[in-house]
Amino acid sequence: xxxxxxxxxxxxxxxxxxxxxxxxxxxxxxxxxxxxxxxxxxxxxxxxxxxxxxxxxxxxxxxxxxxxxxxxxxxxxxxxxxxxxxxxxxxxxxxxxxxxxxxxxxxxxxxxxxxxxxxxxxxxxxxxxxxxxxxxxxxxxxxxxxxxxxxxxxxxxxxxxxxxxxxxxxx
Numbered sequence: 001x002x003x004x005x006x007x008x009x010x011x012x013x014x015x016x017x018x019x020x021x022x023x024x025x026x027x028x029x030x031x032x033x034x035x036x037x038x039x040x041x042x043x044x045x046x047x048x049x050x051x052x053x054x055x056x057x058x059x060x061x062x063x064x065x066x067x068x069x070x071x072x073x074x075x076x077x078x079x080x081x082x083x084x085x086x087x088x089x090x091x092x093x094x095x096x097x098x099x100x101x102x103x104x105x106x107x108x109x110x111x112x113x114x115x116x117x118x119x120x121x122x123x124x125x126x127x128x129x130x131x132x133x134x135x136x137x138x139x140x141x142x143x144x145x146x147x148x149x150x151x152x153x154x155x156x157x158x159x160x161x162x163x164x165x166x167x168x169x170x171x
Contacts, residue, residue, distance in 0.1 A: 025156055028148055032158075035145060036104025039116060043097030046089060053089050061089035064127065071130035078126050095119055103149065106158020113149035120146060 046052055051059040062085035069078045081088040095115060102112030120143040128137030135141075154160050 028152055028154070029157060031145060032103055032106065032109075032149060032154055035116060035142070035149070036100045036102075039096045039100030039119075040104065041100075043093045043095070043100060046093035046096070053086065053093075055086055061085045061092075068127050068130070072126040073129040074125045077122060081126075092119065092123075103154075106154030106160050109154035109158060109160050110150055113146050113153075117143055117146035117150055 049059075051057070052061055054060045054062075056062050062082065065078050065081045065085060065088070069075055069082070072078050096119060099112050099115040099119065102108050103116065120139050124137065124139035124143055128139040131137035
C-alpha cells in the first residue's frame with residue numbers, strides 16, 4: 001500500500017470477493033456474447049437471403065455444397081445435404097438461430113454450445129476443409145471457441161444461473 005492506495009490487484013472488495021475472482025467468474029461472458037450474436041446474425045442472414053435459400057442457382061446453398069463436394073473431408077455429409085438442399089439450409093439457419101439465442105440468454109447453455117460446436121464441426125469438415133492455410137477458414141476457430149462454453153456453461157448473467165439459484169432457494 002502506497003500513500004493509502006492499495007497496490008494489490010487481488011485486493012478484497014467490500015462484498016468479500018476479489019477483483020481476480022470477479023474477472024475469472026465473468027471471463028466467458030465476452031465469448032458468449034460474441035458467439036451468441038454471431039450465430040443469431042448468421043441464422044437470420046440465411047433465413048432472409050432468398051438467393052441462399054433457393055434450390056439452385058448462383059449463391060444458393062445447393063451451389064455452395066456442390067462446389068465443396070470434392071474437396072470436403074466428408075463427401076457423404078455433403079451428399080446428404082444435396083438430397084434436400086433447402087431442408088439442409090433451413091436446418092443450419094434455424095440451428096444457428098437456436099444456438100445463438102440459447103448462448104446469448106444462457107439457457108441450456110451447454111446444450112447450445114454443443115449445438116454450436118456440431119454446426120461448426122460439420123461446416124469445417126465440409127465447406128471450409130480445403131481452405132489453405134487452415135487458419136484462413138473460420139469454422140475451425142468457431143469450433144474451438146465453443147469448447148470453453150461447452151465445458152463451463154454460462155455461470156453468470158444467464159437464465160441457467162437464475163434457474164440454478166431459484167432451485168437452491170426452494171426448500
